[in-house]
Amino acid sequence: MDPFEAALEAIVGAQGLLRGADAAPHCVDWRGLYRGHARAVVRPASTAEVARVVALCREHGVPIVPQGGNTGLVGGATPSPAGDSMILLTGRMNRIREIDAANGTLTAEAGAPLAVVREAAAESGLMFPLSIGSEGSAQIGGVLAANAGGSGTARYGNARDLALGLEVVLPDGRVWNGLRKLRKDNSGYCLRHLMMGAEGTLGIITAAVLRLVPAPRSVATAFCSVSSTAAGVALLSTLRTAMGGDLHTFEYMSRRGLGLVLRHIPGTRLPVAPADHHILVEFAAATADGARPALEEALSAAYEEGLVTDAVLADSETARAGFWRLREAFAEAQVRHGPHVKCDIAVPISAASRFLDTVGPTCARAFPGCSVVLLSHLGDGNIHCNVHAPEGWAEGDFSPLREEIAGRVDALAVECGGTFSAEHGIGAAKLGEMARFKDPVELELMRTLRRALDPDGLMNPGKLIPA
Numbered sequence: 001m002d003p004f005e006a007a008l009e010a011i012v013g014a015q016g017l018l019r020g021a022d023a024a025p026h027c028v029d030w031r032g033l034y035r036g037h038a039r040a041v042v043r044p045a046s047t048a049e050v051a052r053v054v055a056l057c058r059e060h061g062v063p064i065v066p067q068g069g070n071t072g073l074v075g076g077a078t079p080s081p082a083g084d085s086m087i088l089l090t091g092r093m094n095r096i097r098e099i100d101a102a103n104g105t106l107t108a109e110a111g112a113p114l115a116v117v118r119e120a121a122a123e124s125g126l127m128f129p130l131s132i133g134s135e136g137s138a139q140i141g142g143v144l145a146a147n148a149g150g151s152g153t154a155r156y157g158n159a160r161d162l163a164l165g166l167e168v169v170l171p172d173g174r175v176w177n178g179l180r181k182l183r184k185d186n187s188g189y190c191l192r193h194l195m196m197g198a199e200g201t202l203g204i205i206t207a208a209v210l211r212l213v214p215a216p217r218s219v220a221t222a223f224c225s226v227s228s229t230a231a232g233v234a235l236l237s238t239l240r241t242a243m244g245g246d247l248h249t250f251e252y253m254s255r256r257g258l259g260l261v262l263r264h265i266p267g268t269r270l271p272v273a274p275a276d277h278h279i280l281v282e283f284a285a286a287t288a289d290g291a292r293p294a295l296e297e298a299l300s301a302a303y304e305e306g307l308v309t310d311a312v313l314a315d316s317e318t319a320r321a322g323f324w325r326l327r328e329a330f331a332e333a334q335v336r337h338g339p340h341v342k343c344d345i346a347v348p349i350s351a352a353s354r355f356l357d358t359v360g361p362t363c364a365r366a367f368p369g370c371s372v373v374l375l376s377h378l379g380d381g382n383i384h385c386n387v388h389a390p391e392g393w394a395e396g397d398f399s400p401l402r403e404e405i406a407g408r409v410d411a412l413a414v415e416c417g418g419t420f421s422a423e424h425g426i427g428a429a430k431l432g433e434m435a436r437f438k439d440p441v442e443l444e445l446m447r448t449l450r451r452a453l454d455p456d457g458l459m460n461p462g463k464l465i466p467a
């Protein structure tokens, strides 16, 4: 055993080091798109152990790649192929340390899976509102480091809006205890916001104080057709005016995307007549019988105005699950359909219609035979724009086009006043876009901060900030 590994084992014990077949899955991302090698894979059991491991890495000049559930979509948690770095897994630090119901907060360790946090909050009669498809595996540390979004963002914000305090092991091994449970604290720079969305480049999040909200007492869900993207955006405004904070979900789905779901996913069925543009709406109300009548009334008014051409309200939990299945099956249907490039952009809601209407024709002109699938958390302006290879193409034919296609879509988003990364982050996947589109002053500020906190550049090198 080399001296570094021996020193690691002295800190975390034999069960805190993974080797061989146990270590291998951590060197590749879950889609198999990013592969690397690691000098060691370590699983500390406490913040104190993380601090000692980080200090040891600094002493030996070993780069650290933090990894939570490894469900990220941009290769941020995968080590480089050089094999010189150490993966630090947070999964053994998975306790819910405290639920303070009166304060509406829950303190969880970084390795607690998001689903476990949501269950713990529900058991105390409250709700942790962040919900994503990967919540069974994604861990709180990873969710905060990636600043995950999801379908409730329109109402509750991203992960960063839901954390009041953090505990972080800094790149020099010191522990910053910022586990405050405060909604007001004007005592200087908001350091936790630096750490969230930093993708492990400024430190390792070891615990967090999360904000809980009252659980809604009634939920109503509708599947709608709208005649145009502009009508979809107008419907969003109308429902917001009618429902205020009770509008929980507003998801846009294109005809082409739903067509793929119906074709490839057995048991799916469209509850309305096919149209070019569909919306999944959900209201969540504080009263036991408030949501459904309010949604019915708001949708009837929208129908009268001509914004909605058809709508069906879920009359049972099974019907609701069926609506959501259509939305959630997009990813699976697209994988079954064939090679495609995933772009995760956001634009101001006022520019969403322009982007949605323009991106398909733009891609069709530039890349003949390609088709575009659009799925949007329209309530917050986030659009997943996935460009499919022409029918019958294999991955090998398509991969030379990937970068150019993503660049075209990202450029259009930026032209519309938007961003090339809405909720998935930068990781290793979008370094080119950072160099191309990020404001140079902003990029330089990011580099300055990174150098100040991590002068040796050991925290997740090769991620987030282009060289």
Ligand SMILES: Cc1cc2nc3c(=O)[nH]c(=O)nc-3n(C[C@H](O)[C@H](O)[C@H](O)COP(=O)(O)OP(=O)(O)OC[C@H]3O[C@@H](n4cnc5c(N)ncnc54)[C@H](O)[C@@H]3O)c2cc1C
Pocket: 065, 066, 067, 068, 069, 070, 071, 072, 073, 075, 076, 077, 090, 110, 131, 132, 133, 134, 137, 138, 139, 140, 141, 142, 143, 144, 145, 146, 147, 148, 149, 150, 151, 199, 200, 201, 203, 204, 205, 206, 423, 424, 427, 460, 463
């Ligand atoms: C089916 C599916 C659905 C998804 N849906 C969504 C969605 O709706 N919205 C969305 O935003 N994302 C979504 N994702 C992406 C992913 O689940 C999220 O980005 C999630 O937040 C990552 O959590 P994780 O624990 O798996 O982090 P990882 O993938 O392990 O890591 C993500 C990044 O954070 C860093 N990191 C991990 N833990 C720490 C820590 N403790 N301290 C510092 N840095 C750390 C890693 O180095 C890496 O850069 C989805 C993924 C899948 C597979």
